[in-house]
Amino acid sequence: MxxxxxxxxxxxxxxxxxxxxxxxxxxSDLLLSEGKQEELLNRLQTKLGRTKAEIKILISQL
Numbered sequence: 001m002x003x004x005x006x007x008x009x010x011x012x013x014x015x016x017x018x019x020x021x022x023x024x025x026x027x028s029d030l031l032l033s034e035g036k037q038e039e040l041l042n043r044l045q046t047k048l049g050r051t052k053a054e055i056k057i058l059i060s061q062l
Contacts, residue, residue, distance in 0.1 A: 007032070007037075007059075008032065011032050013062075014059060014062050015030045015032075017062045018030060018044075018059075018062070021062075022047070022048060024047065025044075025047060029043050029044065029047055030044075041055055041056070
């Protein structure tokens with residue numbers, strides 16, 4: 001996954017791509033708050049049934 005600054009800068013675009021790829025994701029699932037990156041990964045891990053490492057790879061490939 002990109003570093004946090006790059007992730008935050010590109011989050012709107014990444015979020016839309018994730019919503020297109022995984023239609024079951026909601027706005028609350030994709031909420032990225034300051035200092036809450038781990039919570040975001042946990043939500044995505046639960047919703048998508050993938051490991052955190054897989055989620056990070058998935059996001060970096062978008």
